[in-house]
Amino acid sequence: MHLTLHVWRQASPDQPGRLVEYAAPDISPDMSFLEMLDVVNERLIQRGEEPVAFDHDCREGICGSCGLMINGSAHGPMKLTTACQLHMRSFKDGDAIWIEPWRAKAFPVVKDLVVDRSAFDRIIQAGGYISAATGTPQDANALPIPKPDADWAMDNAACIGCGACVAACPNASASLFTAAKVTHLGALPQGQPERERRALAMVAQMDEEGFGGCTLHGECQEACPKGISIDAIMQLNRDYIRASATKVEVAEWTGAA
Amino acid sequence: MRWLRAFWDSTVGKKAVMAVTGILLVGFVVAHMLGNLQMFIGADAMNRYAAFLKSTGELLWVARAGLLGAAVLHITAAYQLTQMNRAARTDAYAKRVPAASTLASRTMRWGGVLLLAFLVFHIGHFTTGTFHPAFSHTMVYGNVILGFRSPVVSAFYLAAMAALGLHLYHGAWAGFRTLGLAKRSSAPRERRIAQGLALIVWAGFSSIPVAVWLGILN
Numbered sequence: 386m387h388l389t390l391h392v393w394r395q396a397s398p399d400q401p402g403r404l405v406e407y408a409a410p411d412i413s414p415d416m417s418f419l420e421m422l423d424v425v426n427e428r429l430i431q432r433g434e435e436p437v438a439f440d441h442d443c444r445e446g447i448c449g450s451c452g453l454m455i456n457g458s459a460h461g462p463m464k465l466t467t468a469c470q471l472h473m474r475s476f477k478d479g480d481a482i483w484i485e486p487w488r489a490k491a492f493p494v495v496k497d498l499v500v501d502r503s504a505f506d507r508i509i510q511a512g513g514y515i516s517a518a519t520g521t522p523q524d525a526n527a528l529p530i531p532k533p534d535a536d537w538a539m540d541n542a543a544c545i546g547c548g549a550c551v552a553a554c555p556n557a558s559a560s561l562f563t564a565a566k567v568t569h570l571g572a573l574p575q576g577q578p579e580r581e582r583r584a585l586a587m588v589a590q591m592d593e594e595g596f597g598g599c600t601l602h603g604e605c606q607e608a609c610p611k612g613i614s615i616d617a618i619m620q621l622n623r624d625y626i627r628a629s630a631t632k633v634e635v636a637e638w639t640g641a642a
Numbered sequence: 643m644r645w646l647r648a649f650w651d652s653t654v655g656k657k658a659v660m661a662v663t664g665i666l667l668v669g670f671v672v673a674h675m676l677g678n679l680q681m682f683i684g685a686d687a688m689n690r691y692a693a694f695l696k697s698t699g700e701l702l703w704v705a706r707a708g709l710l711g712a713a714v715l716h717i718t719a720a721y722q723l724t725q726m727n728r729a730a731r732t733d734a735y736a737k738r739v740p741a742a743s744t745l746a747s748r749t750m751r752w753g754g755v756l757l758l759a760f761l762v763f764h765i766g767h768f769t770t771g772t773f774h775p776a777f778s779h780t781m782v783y784g785n786v787i788l789g790f791r792s793p794v795v796s797a798f799y800l801a802a803m804a805a806l807g808l809h810l811y812h813g814a815w816a817g818f819r820t821l822g823l824a825k826r827s828s829a830p831r832e833r834r835i836a837q838g839l840a841l842i843v844w845a846g847f848s849s850i851p852v853a854v855w856l857g858i859l860n
Contacts, residue, residue: 391736404736457739483737490730537826555743556727558653588654597730598653598723600750601816603742615819616826623822626658629649 386412389481414474438497446470449545454485459549459608467610489557491594504594511590512583513566517575538572541565543611553608556597561605563591564621565613581628656719661817663712675846685783692782746812753805760802790854807844
């Protein structure tokens with residue numbers, strides 16, 4: 386395959402970036418998208434040019450490191466698929482491909498296609514945990530949890546924190562990410578003691594980081610490689626509103642503002 | 643009261659305020675449309691209904707104050723959230739393909755601005771009569787017929803009702819989700835209800851100027 390790439394190049398966070406056109410001839414349709422970028426980078430290095438920086442780690446769709454806006458879709462055109470699991474057979478010979486970093490004030494560009502997603506870590510730190518001592522793994526049926534609850538918790542625990550939801554949202558909102566964790570822990574008995582505090586603290590941190598709010602476009606749900614539903618955002622809203630209405634002292638204690 | 647301050651300052655809290663005030667305003671819009679449709683019963687029915695509303699005296703002002711308060715909160719929250727959302731994405735994508743958003747969801751902001759402009763005109767047109775060529779405080783039926791004889795007024799009215807329909811198409815669904823009141827579903831029932839409501843409200847309000855132009859009402 387012969388492709389034309391339009392890649393966002395930005396040397397450092399404080400320098401302006403721009404789209405640079407690269408010819409990418411002789412690309413195998415069996416390559417993954419990141420392998421294609423590897424080939425392009427090797428050629429750049431051979432020519433003595435700076436290779437394109439992009440995030441990657443496991444390359445099997447479970448770590449959440451890779452994240453590219455490919456032709457205007459987060460992780461590219463294939464649903465429920467991370468950029469590393471996208472293959473070049475999803476494109477046609479002669480295609481032009483635009484590759485951009487996630488765009489959000491809260492995700493500043495580090496270099497080229499690499500963005501700093503530590504804002505997500507701080508949202509988790511604000512309340513995405515449980516304080517119950519769970520000890521060593523216990524017998525699977527020692528704590529009875531209804532199957533639908535376990536499934537619902539698992540569906541939301543599937544979040545890999547890649548940031549595609551933020552990238553796809555017209556408001557650069559982290560609602561789906563935050564909601565997935567609130568919903569995951571809120572569905573299980575171990576998550577109940579901090580449930581109200583969690584909703585208040587995580588939303589406060591989400592806003593503090595400069596993410597936008599949810600306007601229910603539903604773009605995040607389409608972009609999520611793990612298929613997390615916007616139903617989770619409904620749960621986040623419900624927990625947040627209930628916590629605000631009933632746990633006045635909790636709201637004051639966390640200083641949620 | 644710190645919790646209230648924190649609630650209002652958060653994106654989720656502001657959206658909840660928009661949802662509650664939005665539901666109040668939708669209730670008003672539906673009642674207003676049903677009242678207006680009495681135009682089709684006849685001049686007497688319409689004028690009697692208008693006289694009844696005016697006869698409620700202080701109650702009418704309580705309702706007006708409530709609606710004004712709801713509208714002010716709704717618009718203030720919308721404006722502040724828009725500012726926050728715009729600040730969250732300062733650099734646009736060179737290429738972006740929307741996958742799920744609708745015309746309705748993408749026009750909530752400008753559609754809302756159009757509705758506000760319409761509201762100012764509409765109150766001046768049919769309530770105070772400031773913008774009306776031959777306004778009468780008792781002959782409401784005649785005011786409507788004469789008012790809609792102007793093509794410009796009718797066109798603006800129809801455009802505003804299209805914007806209202808679109809606003810409800812997305813807003814009436816989103817409101818229930820914002821409050822966390824709906825059931826989990828990939829094909830939410832409340833979304834179909836909102837779409838049906840949007841269609842009814844749009845058709846109900848639009849039918850009156852169309853009927854005036856077709857000579858059905860005169």
